Amino acid sequence: MGAQHQGARKLYGTAVRWRSTMILWRLPVRARKVRRWINNLHSVQPCLQVIYAWARDAPPLALPEGVGFQVGGKSPIQYLVLQVHYAVIDKFEDGSTDNSGIFLHYTERPLSKLAGVILLGTGGAIPPKRTEHMDTMCKIKEKKTIHPFAYRTHTHSLGKVVSGYKVRANDDKIDDWTLLGKRDPLTPQMFYPVMNNETIETGDMLAARCTMESNRDDWTMIGATNKDEMCNFYLMYWVDKTTPLEMKYCFTPGPPYYSWKTEPLLNNIPDKSASILDD
Structure with a gap:
């Protein structure tokens, strides 16, 4: 350059x-x-x-x-x-x-305002003839304030809904889930304005879910080809007078090894609304 x-x-x-x-x-x-x-x-x-x-x-x-x-x-x-x-x-x-x-x-x-991208995604597999949720979550540990402004969803052909959230525990230790973006991943895969641009602070969590629907006769694995699947939620943000996050990726093993329901750091999970486009 x-x-x-x-x-x-x-x-x-x-x-x-x-x-x-x-x-x-x-x-x-x-x-x-x-x-x-x-x-x-x-x-x-x-x-x-x-x-x-x-x-x-x-x-x-x-x-x-x-x-x-x-x-x-x-x-x-x-x-x-x-x-x-x-x-x-x-x-x-x-x-x-x-x-x-x-x-x-x-x-x-x-x-002075530098942009960054964090990619949330999963590994895992989708069983045949079944709807599967692919979940991921990470905690922000760096002492920075990030300002989200755009998001992008990505799956291959089995994706139905991809949603992303900021998660913050209130004074009663109950998680408040703030929707950052939700979309049908088979619509134009651009960066869209976030649905809520509240700042994300140290200690907050980022979470994403891909709802997959398979009518195939065989298992579908996460992978790079069009016969495989992907579960990605990109969050674009900016920081002021500092550098973007060192953390660039937020990945979990995905199903059957990981889900929000088995994550001890999460509660008050919006299980239904995270999985459908209209709620």
């Missing part, structure tokens, strides 16, 4: 009809051997951090005024890596090519 690039301010994707999903990763300085990534994604996957994801003809994402992702210069992010997942590849067999990509607008003016 150029030495003066301070903040990415607007991002949008463009692709032909063969596309499935595009993910823009930011790569830390320590992962200097970028060519390794081309040959073996998993060798540097722990170093990668999501900055943007696009799918299903989503419109552009414009960040709030004065907010940007810090890249290049003296920031720890020196490389941007674009990964494209195609739903089908048979259109390329005759030698046809594609021009999928992401446009990124940036400013060289330093910004």
